[in-house]
Amino acid sequence: MKKILSSLLLFQILAGLLIAQEWTVPADKKGRLSPFPFSDSIRKAGLQLYSLNCMSCHGTPGKGNFQALVPPPGDPATDKIQHNADGELFYKVSEGRGQMPSFKNTLASKDIWTIVSYIRSFNPAYVQSVMPEITSGAYSGAVIALSLLLNPSRDSVMLKASAIRGNSVVPVTGAGVKLFVRRTFGLLPLDEEKTTNDQGMAFFPVPSDLPGDTAGKIQVSARFTDEDQFGPVSKDTLLQVGLKIEPVSLVKDRAMWNVVRKAPWWIILTYSLGVLVVWGFILLVLLKLRDIYIIGEHIDSVGAKKNES
Ligand code: HEC
Numbered sequence: 001m002k003k004i005l006s007s008l009l010l011f012q013i014l015a016g017l018l019i020a021q022e023w024t025v026p027a028d029k030k031g032r033l034s035p036f037p038f039s040d041s042i043r044k045a046g047l048q049l050y051s052l053n054c055m056s057c058h059g060t061p062g063k064g065n066f067q068a069l070v071p072p073p074g075d076p077a078t079d080k081i082q083h084n085a086d087g088e089l090f091y092k093v094s095e096g097r098g099q100m101p102s103f104k105n106t107l108a109s110k111d112i113w114t115i116v117s118y119i120r121s122f123n124p125a126y127v128q129s130v131m132p133e134i135t136s137g138a139y140s141g142a143v144i145a146l147s148l149l150l151n152p153s154r155d156s157v158m159l160k161a162s163a164i165r166g167n168s169v170v171p172v173t174g175a176g177v178k179l180f181v182r183r184t185f186g187l188l189p190l191d192e193e194k195t196t197n198d199q200g201m202a203f204f205p206v207p208s209d210l211p212g213d214t215a216g217k218i219q220v221s222a223r224f225t226d227e228d229q230f231g232p233v234s235k236d237t238l239l240q241v242g243l244k245i246e247p248v249s250l251v252k253d254r255a256m257w258n259v260v261r262k263a264p265w266w267i268i269l270t271y272s273l274g275v276l277v278v279w280g281f282i283l284l285v286l287l288k289l290r291d292i293y294i295i296g297e298h299i300d301s302v303g304a305k306k307n308e309s
Contacts, residue, residue, distance in 0.1 A: 023097060025088045028202070032087035032195040033174035035226050036110075037130050038117035046118025049111055050076075053103065061122045069099050077122035086128070087174070087195065089116050109176070109226050144172060146222045146235035148179075154206065154241050157190075159222050161200045171200025176225030179204045181218050182236075193225055212242020 036042070050058075054076075059065035061077040074080040084092065093112050096102030103112060120126045142163040149158045159179060161172035175196045180187035194202035212218045217238045224230040250257070254264045 023092060025091045026192075028195050028197070029091045029193075030085050030087045031174055031197070032090055032176060034086060034090075034113040034116065034128070034130055035175070035230075036113070038120060038128050042114055042117045043121045046114040046116070046121075049107070049115050050118050053107065054115065057099075061119070071098070073100065076119045081119065082123045082126070086116060086120075089119065142170075144224075144230050144233050146177075146224075146233055148220060148222055148235055148237045148239070150206075150239045150241060151203075155208065156206055157204045157220065157239065157241075159194075159196075159202045159204065159235075161196050161202075161224070171198070172196055172230075173198050173200055175230070177202050178223050178225055180221045180223070181210070182221060187221060190220065206239075206241050210242045211245045212240075214244060214246055216240060216242050216244040218242040 050061075057067045057069065057073045058076055059067070059073075061075060064075045064078075066073045066075055076082075081089070090109075090112055092100070093107075093115065094102065094104040094109075107115075120128070142165040145162050145164055147160045147162070149160070150156075151158060157179060159177055161175055161177065163170045163172050173196055176193050177196055178193050179190045181190050182188075190206070191204050194204065196202045210218060217240050219236065219238050222235040224233055251259070251262070254262050256264065256267070
């Protein structure tokens with residue numbers, strides 16, 4: 001038993017060391033920026049969220065009292081965590097890895113940015129960059145718009161996010177965006193979430209075997225990930241990309257789940273035979289009853305004759 005346990009432990013440590021090497025964040029996620037500037041009140045809210053969700057493993061920042069896990073969680077006040085770009089911190093907290101949980105389904109993206117603001121308060125050299133177009137006073141009240149364009153080679157969709165106020169149009173940079181394909185039962189994400197680049201653009205690859213409707217069209221829908229920041233801005237478009245697919249009708253052929261008229265032959269046959277057999281038996285019983293009745297009559301008449309004589 002001890003041997004098994006110790007070899008398990010060794011395996012864990014080795015595996016831990018292997019993964020501990022590098023935690024690379026996809027290039028297009030690194031540049032993601034907080035949609036709002038970090039302020040004292042936000043850092044305070046961040047402390048609350050950190051105490052509830054992170055402190056148990058990462059300890060009090062600056063104290064180095066994090067849990068002895070493999071790989072170690074690290075102290076947020078140290079360079080191990082501070083060397084991350086804002087977008088990297090956001091990504092790592094959202095996705096998690098190994099014993100570091102994923103928080104994307106437990107915390108709103110606003111909350112994760114709030115925790116990042118708290119973590120950054122331990123770094124005196126930190127200067128925040130926010131998505132300037134949206135948060136700067138100059139563009140408050142701007143209309144945020146998304147547009148979608150299919151690349152001529154049909155292998156990717158370009159999404160462009162812009163802030164429009166009057167006749168000035170500015171790209172929305174560093175914003176998380178998602179692209180969905182509309183299907184019968186809801187929206188299906190196409191590839192992962194992307195971050196808009198410095199021209200406000202993000203590119204989503206389109207698989208060549210994506211099934212479309214009868215005309216080979218698919219309906220796509222673009223959204224911001226930070227809906228609380230941008231509002232429920234979305235852009236729906238039909239794109240000519242998919243394979244032409246004739247919808248499969250579930251009720252075209254004879255099948256168990258179809259209407260009576262389209263039931264499978266064998267069911268109709270079995271059912272009819274069953275009904276015939278049942279009615280046959282009833283008929284048989286009636287005939288036998290008639291026989292009994294006739295015999296009874298006969299016996300009666302014979303008895304009556306005997307009595308007469
Ligand atoms: C159950 C324990 C646990 C909890 C809770 C936890 N973490 Fe972690 N965290 C870890 C471990 C372990 C790692 C190291 C993971 C790795 O490198 O594979 C880690 C890594 C990280 C990293 C990456 C560090 C680096 O070297 O780049 C960040 C950032 C981070 N955690 C932030 C947070 C925040 C913020 C929270 C709370 C919202 C949190 N963690 C909650 C265990 C935890």
